[in-house]
Amino acid sequence: MKICRFNFDRIGLVQDAMVLDVTDRFNLQPAWPQPQGDWVVSQVPGLLADLAQATPRNCRTLSLADIRLESPVANPGKxxxxxxxxxxxxxxxxxxxxxxxxxxxxxxxxxxxxxxxxxxxxxxxxxxxxxxxxxxxxxxxxxxxxxxxxxxxxxxxxxxxxxxxxxxxxxxxxxxxxxxxxxxxxxxxxxxxxxxxxxxxxxxxxxxxxxxxxxxxxxxxxxxxxxxxxxxxxxxxxxxxxxxxxxxxxxxxxxxxxxxxxxxxxxxxxxxxxxxxxxxxxxxxxxxx
CATH class of the missing domain: 3.90.850.10 (Fumarylacetoacetase-like, C-terminal domain)
Known part of the structure; x- marks a missing residue:
């Protein structure tokens, strides 16, 4: 599985020349104080089974060539x-x-x-x-x-x-x-x-x-x-x-x-x-x- 961050903090799965937008599967509102580490990355292990079910039929799909790729980790603690x-x-x-x-x-x-x-x-x-x-x-x-x-x-x-x-x-x-x-x-x-x-x-x-x-x-x-x-x-x-x-x-x-x-x-x-x-x-x- 290839997990990307794109277009100003959207989360996607890269499949060949496509990107499936899976942002809505993540909780993007952590409580304060935020746990140490990257909040989104911490959720990925528990979501792998759900993310594996993502398809063009149940996700918004974009062309990989048309998106802005950002660092796949937004906030590394170290x-x-x-x-x-x-x-x-x-x-x-x-x-x-x-x-x-x-x-x-x-x-x-x-x-x-x-x-x-x-x-x-x-x-x-x-x-x-x-x-x-x-x-x-x-x-x-x-x-x-x-x-x-x-x-x-x-x-x-x-x-x-x-x-x-x-x-x-x-x-x-x-x-x-x-x-x-x-x-x-x-x-x-x-x-x-x-x-x-x-x-x-x-x-x-x-x-x-x-x-x-x-x-x-x-x-x-x-x-x-x-x-x-x-x-x-x-x-x-x-x-x-x-x-x-x-x-x-x-x-x-x-x-x-x-x-x-x-x-x-x-x-x-x-x-x-x-x-x-x-x-x-x-x-x-x-x-x-």
Whole structure:
């Protein structure tokens, strides 16, 4: 099942070239204070059987080509990042002064995970607004894991039971000496889409090809089998430090080939079994508002 968010907070199921509007099956008026996590995502596990009955006969139907796709998660409580989770990316980071700034990267456990601000999140119909003309902004394609139910101190053996599904993620990054959670939390620097593919359609998240192109030229290509910490281990590791709530997103790390983008560039990214996204870098650097 492919679950999308579209046209300013409508909820849909993607079926081939169609989108079935299933918004009315969700409770969109949570009590205050709202439970932690994303309110809509928290309802999905209990609605899967009902959503499976959606057809063009009982839902409003739209063309996928005609809708505005937004981030499939509206309000993640946390966007968790894994900074160096492919060996080849560690090697290139240690060879590039603009990435390492004098640090020598070794293991993910030494540096731990980091958090990206929820305010950095956009969907594929938005544009990335680069900051700081005098600094690099780099692309990083990643498999994104969307948590479906509350997870605290889970084992890697049980970890996938807490996954709602997967999406394509872009962890955009300003290069510099500041901590990753600061440099990676710039507005528009977390891209998620085009939809959530539920976990039943991705039996092994650790065997997926991923690729990124800029203006048609290939920059990154790898497979999640090369993750240092695989998806289950990342969930175990993250949940040992903090509780994961429905709608929390784990960016699993990027492979080698990261590089700068500039205003006007077109980024194309794909993850096997999930889909492809296209997102444009704005034609000028971000302006005051």
């Amino acid at each position: 966007i968790v990042g894994a900074p160096i989770n492919y060996h080849a990316h560690i090697e290139e980071a240690n060879q590039d002064q603009e990435i390492n700034h004098g640090h020598t990267y070794t293991t993910l456990e030494r540096y731990g995970l980091f958090l990206k601000a929820g305010s950095s999140l956009i969907g594929v119909s938005d544009v990335i607004e680069p900051r700081f003309p005098d600094r690099r902004t780099d692309h990083e394609v990643e498999l994104a894991v969307v948590i479906g139910k509350t997870a605290r101190m889970v084992t890697k053996e049980a970890a996938l039971d807490y996954v709602l599904g997967y999406a394509v993620g872009l962890d955009m990054t300003v290069r510099g000496q500041e901590w990753p959670g600061f440099r990676k939390s710039v507005d528009t620097y977390a891209v998620l889409g085009p939809w959530i593919v539920t976990s039943d359609e991705v039996p092994d998240p650790n065997a997926l090809d991923l690729e990124l192109r800029v203006n048609g030229g290939q920059r990154q290509r790898s497979n999640t089998s090369r993750l240092i910490m695989n998806v289950q281990r990342l969930i175990e590791y993250a949940s040992s430090f903090y509780t994961l709530h429905p709608g929390d997103v784990i960016m699993t790390g990027t492979p080698e080939g990261v590089g700068p983008v500039k205003p006007g560039d077109l980024i194309e990214a794909s993850v096997q079994s999930i889909g492809s996204i296209e997102v444009r870098v704005a034609s000028q650097f971000a302006q005051p508002r």
